[in-house]
Amino acid sequence: MSDKAPEAEVREFAVAFRAFLDWISNSARDEERNEVDVLLAEFLGAEGMAHSVVTRELPPLEHVNLQTALDAWCARPGRTVDIHGITVPPHHAPPNLQQLVTAESMAPVRLAAPALADLPNGPGSTLGCLRSAILLVTDPLGSYVLFIQGPGDHHPSLEVEVAGLPVETAQGVLAELDALRAELNVYRGHMLDVSIGPMGNVVLGFGAPPGLARDDVVLPGLVLDRIERHALGVAAHRDALLAAGQHLKRGLLLYGPPGTGKTHTTRYLLGQMTGYTRLVLTGRSLVAVGPVTELARALQPAVVVLEDVDLVAEDRTMGPRSSPVLFDLLDSMDGAAADADLLFLLTTNRADLLEPALAARPGRVDVAVEIDLPDAAARERLLTLYGRGVPLALTEADVQAAVERTDGTTASFLKELIRRSVLEALHDDPALPAVTGAHLTRALDDLLDAAQGVTRTLLGVGVDPATLPAGGLSMDSDAMMMTAGRRSRMVYIRPH
Ligand SMILES: Nc1ncnc2c1ncn2[C@@H]1O[C@H](COP(=O)(O)OP(=O)(O)OP(=O)(O)O)[C@@H](O)[C@H]1O
Ligand SMILES: [Mg+2]
Structure with a gap:
């Protein structure tokens, strides 16, 4: 037996033992690290x-556009994408990508099938949008990770994060997604009702x-002509x-008594403006005019309808400047x-x-048309x-009497x-053979009856101030409810 052999054996043993210790310590660390951290690190x-x-x-509100962009982006040739959902226990704020990469997430994170928010992406269609997902991407840029965090209970915002690339390259990836969001924007050319979500979001x-x-x-021919020329004519001669x-860019104001057809005319114009992105704000959603105008500019040609703008004439925004919402609206x-092909239509x-x-x-409103x-x-x-x-x-004779x-x-x-x-005719004969002059007269008698004052007011019949009690109208609670949220309606007919 040579002296060398045991030395070599000892060395061999030392190497093996060291590997064994490494293995023990690594697997102990792996147990501490959750499966998401391990996945990302590997x-x-x-x-x-x-x-x-x-x-x-x-x-x-870009969540659905982001998903649309991601779908197109992931499908591009030369790119493979492996999607994993992550989940945290209830009452834990979701981690961000930095916390996941550095294994510093406060919440115990686990892999799961990706959670989806099912969001409208067209009239009558929806798209499942990733809410909390890791995308493992391999393409000519290398191997990197995208993390999507959609708005949720504990997290009002929408974020896209990139890890594994030099900063400029990561910015390039985000810019590519921006371009796709703009190109494939699901809202373009549609008619959209704007409302305010529970978190104050649009x-x-x-x-x-x-x-x-x-x-x-x-409407009188000349009035409708004028409205059409301003709203539609500019579009035709763009x-x-x-x-x-x-x-x-143009602003058209329709004003006049309630029930004369301002909203009706607006709806007619919207129906004519196919190809335009049509955003309708009314009541509480008027405060969103800023972000909505930005959206309209991005999706032009566009119409922004601001219904019953007087509702915000006296409201003030919160904060030290406390400017009236109407001023903010006009500033937007x-x-x-x-040079943006934008029509603001106010009523x-x-x-x-x-x-x-x-x-x-x-300069905000170039044409104001009275609808009488x-x-x-x-x-x-x-x-x-x-x-x-x-x-x-x-x-x-029946018709002329009613007209008078x-x-x-x-x-x-x-x-x-x-x-x-x-209804009068149905009362006489449920088979509804005909509506006669007698029915028309009875209905009119009923509607014009002095006891139906509030109903008449709600329908927009002019009220003689002399017949009103001092201090304006008094209404029963039903009528109050019918006018709730439309407070200016009642102000209109109050005697000054
Ligand atoms: N000029 C009109 N031509 C045809 N129908 C009309 C006209 N005006 C009103 N109407 C009918 O009456 C309904 C109520 O009118 P509309 O909501 O347009 O009134 P408005 O002027 O917007 O009133 P408000 O000031 O209360 O908002 C319409 O949905 C429509 O059916
Ligand atoms: Mg209206």
């Missing part, structure tokens, strides 16, 4: 782990464009206007680039409340319009008159 390797994590925060719902024809809008150095309109029945704000911030109570000819047209499909058996008696009422009153006449 995928990124030491070099990948050394890079900064780059985070991009996006508005929550929520967009796909609406069906109203199928109103020009004949469905009963290129010629731009070539002549003229701006496309001004912020949009002049109000309190032009008097709006005037000082508009005078203080000129219907004249005799218009009232007759309205009776015909809303009598379509009704078995009317009216003589010329409805002087001072609104279009919505005439619509209701037809409905009441049908």
Whole structure:
């Protein structure tokens, strides 16, 4: 036996023993580290782990666009993507990618099938959007990780994070996703109702464009022509206007008494503006005009409808500056680039409340059109319009009597008159053979009855201030509820 042999054996044993100790200590560490940390460490390797994590925060309403962009991005040739969901126990805030990469997540994280938020991506369709997911990406840039954190209970924002790439390369990946979000934006060209979510975030719902024809809008020809020219004419001459150095951004205000067709006309215009992104803000959602205008600019040509703007004329935003919401609204309109093909369509029945704000911030509204109570000819047209499909058996004299008696009422009153006449006729004969002059007279008697004062007011019949009790109208609680949220309606008819 040589002296060397045991030495070699000892060395061999020492190497093996050291490997054994490493193995023990590594597996102990692996047990401490959760499966997500291990997955990331193994995928990124030491070099990948050394890079900064780059985070991009996006508005929550971009969640569905981000998913649309990701779907297209993942499918690009030369790229493989392995998606894992992560989950944390209830009441734990979800970790960010930095915490996952450095194994410093406070919450015990586990791998799971990816959780999805099912979000509308078109009228009548939805898309499952990743809520908390790790994407292990391999492409010509290398092996890197994207982390998607969608808005949720403990986390109001939307974030995309990149780990495993040099900062500039990671920014390039985020820019590629931005470009795809813009290109494939699911909101472009649609009609969208804007509302405010529980966390104060902007929520967009796909609406069906109203199928109103020009004949469905009963307004003096010149008035409707003027509205159409301003709203639709600019769109028709877009290129010629731009070539002549003229701006496309425009503001149209429709004002007049309640029930005369401001909203109706707006809906008609929206139906005509196919190809436009149409964003409708009303009531509480008017405060979102800033972000919505930005969105409209990105998705132009676009229309932003601001319904009943007087509702925010006196409201003030929170904070030290405390400016009226209406001023913020007008400022947002001004912020949009002049060459953007943007139409702001405002409606109000309190032009008097709006005037000082508009005078203080000129240039926002270029055309203001008054929509007045219907004249005799218009009232007759309205009776015909809303009598379509009704078995009317009216003589010329019946119609003329109704037209005369409805002087001072609104279009919505005439619509209701037809409905009441049908009810009167049904009362006489449920088979509804015909609606006669007698039914029309009875319905009108009922609607114009002095005891129906509040109903008339709600339908927009002019009220003689002399007949009102001192201090304005008193309403029963039902009527109050019907007008809740539309406080300016009642102010309109109050005597000054
Ligand atoms: N000019 C009109 N032509 C045809 N229908 C009309 C017209 N005006 C009103 N109507 C009918 O009456 C309904 C109520 O009118 P609309 O909501 O447009 O009134 P408005 O002027 O917007 O009132 P408000 O100031 O209360 O918002 C409409 O949905 C429509 O059916
Ligand atoms: Mg309206």
